[in-house]
């Protein structure tokens with residue numbers, strides 16, 4: 058049995074989180090990944106690099122983000138106190154920017170004039186286009202054609218920022234296909250292009266560095282809890298697509314055994330229907346996709362399954378390899394929220410607290426609604442409000458039959 | 462001796478270059494594949510690379526992506542490929558067959574089950590595009606124990622140190638990816654390829670075969686001057702795409718294209 062303290066020493070030198078992770082890529086990319094790993098390992102503990110990162114987070118992103126006590130909602134739910142880690146208040150409106158600021162610094166060091174990214178909800182695409190604009194880098198964003206349709210606002214936002222948005226028509230026309238296409242671009246333009254992966258997936262060293270850049274949210278939340286609550290929270294909740302906002306919140310608490318953690322996957326029509334994007338909750342088999350081994354929704358022949366979720370950002374058949382390990386060792390409980398529950402939570406937080414969450418983040422809120430009433434009012438839950446819901450207004454309006 | 466080693470020994474004695482066609486199994490439908498394999502051999506193929514269709518072929522361009530989609534529409538999976546190779550072997554016991562594809566279908570089946578069935582079917586080598594030697598600690602020995610050869614890629618971006626590791630693990634031949642890009646990409650530069658192959662020769666005794674970008678007799682012959690083998694895929698698969706509504710026309714076209722390459726190589 059892995060001790061929780063062992064979890065802070067992952068990945069190993071070859072990028073493995075126990076049996077997961079690794080670097081399963083075609084040979085052309087091996088060199089670029091070795092180079093990236095070398096660059097990052099050299100900078101990781103470099104005080105100048107950290108200072109530059111912290112400076113950008115403070116003055117460009119607007120960190121620290123508040124830890125907000127949702128008193129009215131907590132009262133209505135009638136159980137534990139709910140605290141929202143307000144990543145929605147970051148510049149560009151989601152946690153994704155923490156990572157793109159960090160990777161932009163690495164891109165700058167690499168001297169490459171072009172960045173690319175995959176995006177689902179468009180938040181990572183926007184965050185990438187934003188740092189590219191700031192650094193004067195050429196930027197191409199791959200986005201599944203279905204997501205281009207359901208996240209139109211973000212598509213235009215990226216274009217305003219100067220990025221080229223490339224709709225991907227292959228496969229299921231969602232996030233996984235965007236990532237395939239970004240990898241194909243990278244393999245072709247590897248000399249001139251830095252690939253900014255948007256979640257804790259992909260080949261080593263991405264799962265590690267995306268986690269590290271997002272962990273600022275967890276470090277802040279830990280400190281803020283001690284200050285504002287007077288102790289550590291009893292539970293943490295975050296939504297899990299690839300899993301970057303969840304790892305960012307959870308990682309600094311991993312050795313705090315009294316802090317329970319819940320990762321909420323996209324239940325779609327319901328995990329029992331098979332139409333979902335919940336590899337961990339749905340007990341998907343192990344598999345290899347996009348450079349790492351993890352739990353992966355696939356059929357008996359090893360073909361990757363189509364996924365279903367109301368939220369483009371969680372509509373992915375795999376999950377970051379570190380989550381796969383954390384599931385196995387039992388550090389995090391993985392659950393799912395289905396589309397209907399998510400919409401209810403979206404509306405409820407908007408009405409009761411005046412905060413409109415992203416549909417992704419509303420998955421975490423939906424589980425808070427389940428968990429809080431089972432706890433006492435003197436107990437505390439921190440929920441990662443990973444992004445704001447402006448981008449989802451058209452989706453919700455459409456469900457309400459309103460044409461905007 | 463493994464059929465692949467045998468074939469390269471024969472070619473070397475004859476002073477000839479290996480011609481290695483690739484087809485995605487099950488494209489345009491599973492019942493055609495074995496016939497295509499025989500047609501390729503008649504036209505001068507030395508080794509056949511049989512592609513395992515995958516839902517997410519990240520290293521492939523649009524031509525082979527669409528081939529995978531056509532094959533998957535018919536539900537082509539590894540068990541069908543084994544049956545195809547078995548059937549091919551009823552007539553052809555000499556031409557080596559290499560399965561080429563992505564790791565996930567093999568992971569899902571399990572390494573041992575895969576290797577047992579591949580060996581029983583008459584497969585000779587396995588090329589897993591997204592499994593570099595560093596990740597093959599477990600799989601490599603499972604294949605080796607059954608006499609199946611592990612074939613690895615070398616790219617223009619591969620460092621000498623990595624090339625050393627790859628050739629230490631590789632068997633059969635080294636597949637040199639001629640350009641940075643996906644399959645089916647544009648043009649190749651023979652001088653550049655030659656410059657990259659020279660250091661590889663010092664590191665490895667394996668035959669060097671070049672793939673990606675070989676389109677016709679002229680490119681095949683040019684590459685054939687600097688390599689022990691040429692690998693051709695997208696041009697053939699493109700013929701299948703052009704004839705999906707007239708499958709009877711496919712085999713003759715494959716033979717024409719490959720035959721022209723054979724002639725150009727042997728000239």
Ligand SMILES: Cc1ncc(COP(=O)(O)O)c(C=O)c1O
Pocket residue numbers: 151152153177178179180181255256257296297298299300301302303369370371415417418443444445
């Ligand atoms: C607001 C928000 N939360 C969560 C996610 C899911 O990503 P991850 O699981 O990596 O946090 C996304 C992805 O687009 C997002 O936009």
